[in-house]
Amino acid sequence: MIILASLALSLCLGAVQSEQSQTLPDQTEKPQSRHQKVAPTRKSRLSSSSSKETESPAKVTGVASVATTTAASGRAHFEFFTKEETSTMSWGGSLNLLPDNQTAKPALDSEPGASQQAAPPDDSAELSKKLANPVSSLISFPIQMNFDFGMGTGSGWRMTTNVQPVIPIALNKDWNLISRTIIPIIHQGNVVAQGTSQSGLGDIVQSIFISPNKTEPFIWGLGPAVLVPTATNQFLGGKQLGIGPTAVVLKQQGPWTVGILWNHIWRVAGGSGRPKVNADFFQPFVSYATKDGWSYTGNTESTYDWTGNHWAVPIHFQIAKIVRFGKQPVSFGGAMRCWVTSPNGGPEGCGLRIVITGLFPKKG
Numbered sequence: 001m002i003i004l005a006s007l008a009l010s011l012c013l014g015a016v017q018s019e020q021s022q023t024l025p026d027q028t029e030k031p032q033s034r035h036q037k038v039a040p041t042r043k044s045r046l047s048s049s050s051s052k053e054t055e056s057p058a059k060v061t062g063v064a065s066v067a068t069t070t071a072a073s074g075r076a077h078f079e080f081f082t083k084e085e086t087s088t089m090s091w092g093g094s095l096n097l098l099p100d101n102q103t104a105k106p107a108l109d110s111e112p113g114a115s116q117q118a119a120p121p122d123d124s125a126e127l128s129k130k131l132a133n134p135v136s137s138l139i140s141f142p143i144q145m146n147f148d149f150g151m152g153t154g155s156g157w158r159m160t161t162n163v164q165p166v167i168p169i170a171l172n173k174d175w176n177l178i179s180r181t182i183i184p185i186i187h188q189g190n191v192v193a194q195g196t197s198q199s200g201l202g203d204i205v206q207s208i209f210i211s212p213n214k215t216e217p218f219i220w221g222l223g224p225a226v227l228v229p230t231a232t233n234q235f236l237g238g239k240q241l242g243i244g245p246t247a248v249v250l251k252q253q254g255p256w257t258v259g260i261l262w263n264h265i266w267r268v269a270g271g272s273g274r275p276k277v278n279a280d281f282f283q284p285f286v287s288y289a290t291k292d293g294w295s296y297t298g299n300t301e302s303t304y305d306w307t308g309n310h311w312a313v314p315i316h317f318q319i320a321k322i323v324r325f326g327k328q329p330v331s332f333g334g335a336m337r338c339w340v341t342s343p344n345g346g347p348e349g350c351g352l353r354i355v356i357t358g359l360f361p362k363k364g
Contacts, residue, residue: 124293124322125255127329127359131320132257132287132295134248135178135211135221139360140166146337150348152191158347160202161185170213178209178221186236191345200232207246207263220249225263227277229270240271250285257287278306293322297335305343313340316353331357 130136144162151158163183168176184202192198206228209221225246231237242265250259260283267277285299297318304311320333335353342348 123361124329125289125291127322127361128287128289128293128295128320128331129252129255129257130361131322131331131357131359132285132289132297133219133250133252134166134180134259134261135168135176135209135219137168137170137176137213137362138166139168139362140357141360142166142355142357145354147352148337148339148347149351151188152345153194155194156189156191156345158186158188158191171210174213176211176213178211180207180209181205184236188236192235198233198235200236202231203237203240204228204230205265209246209248215252218249218251219259220247222247225265227265238267238271238274238277240267240274240277241269242267242277255289257285257289260284275307280304280306295320295322295333300340308343310341310343312342312346314338314342314347315340318353318355320355322359329359329361331355331359333357 127138130138131140142162142164144164146158146160146162148158148160150156161184163181163185165179165181167179169179171177182205184204185200186202187197187199189197204227205225207225208223210223211219211221223246225244227238227240227242229237229239229241231239244263244265246261246263248259248261250257261281262283263281265277265279265281271277280303282302282304283299285297287295287297289295295318297320298316299318300313300315302311302313315338316335318333318335320331322329322331324330333353333355335355336350337353338350339347
């Protein structure tokens, strides 16, 4: 009996140990899940939890995870997940990362009309009108290139680059002083004789206008003009100092500008053995400016030489456009330059004019 009881006790202990050995793998595998990555989406966590629920009922593993997202509004959203073998539990909240008065508002900035409302108004039409006015309050720096043909022997040509800074100065609230300078840089060939050429600086013309700061009933300016003998070659200038009056009058109404500029210069010194400088200069002009910065101009820059009793009359038809490089406005223009008449040896037919003008309007 004692032997049979001992045998039965051994069989029972063996069965209990067998059951414990079968449950040990589940208890040793679960802690490894602490080192596993959190699933990227909640949906995958739920599906994973569902699959574990159907496999076998087990105890709570105590595995927890946190997922956070940051919205463009400056708030952070977080969720806590606790996984059991039977279910997945979660709870969460949100935290404002910015002060109440600094909450980001990207939706307002992305509205279609936001950038257009913030953009400054286009003043190209106004700049075009000021550019057409010789005594405006606009600082400008024109570089004008003129190409003439048929000179001298008939095959002669000339390229004259006029650098023409215009600088207005406010004397007081009622009057302005405007400085207009013409600095000619000349290169010519076959003019004096076949196969010869000359290059250098010509004679500078400096004009000073005093103009009232008003536009009604019309705009006007009056002052002196001075011919400075700066020519670096005897064939590029008159070698004479001259002086005389200059005046401008114009009317601007709507997109139109109509006016005339005039000066008369007499020799006061220099030029021994040369024809005396005694000439009138007339520049009538008409210009039309569009709202998008285009301008269309017609003018003539006619000179009558009282010593030689002859006219020089070129007519220009110019088209120009104001463009911007960042905040810097620049005018680009081109014109046909056709000669109605000129003195013997002067230009004939039609040439070309190219103008590039830097514009510097007053700020604020």
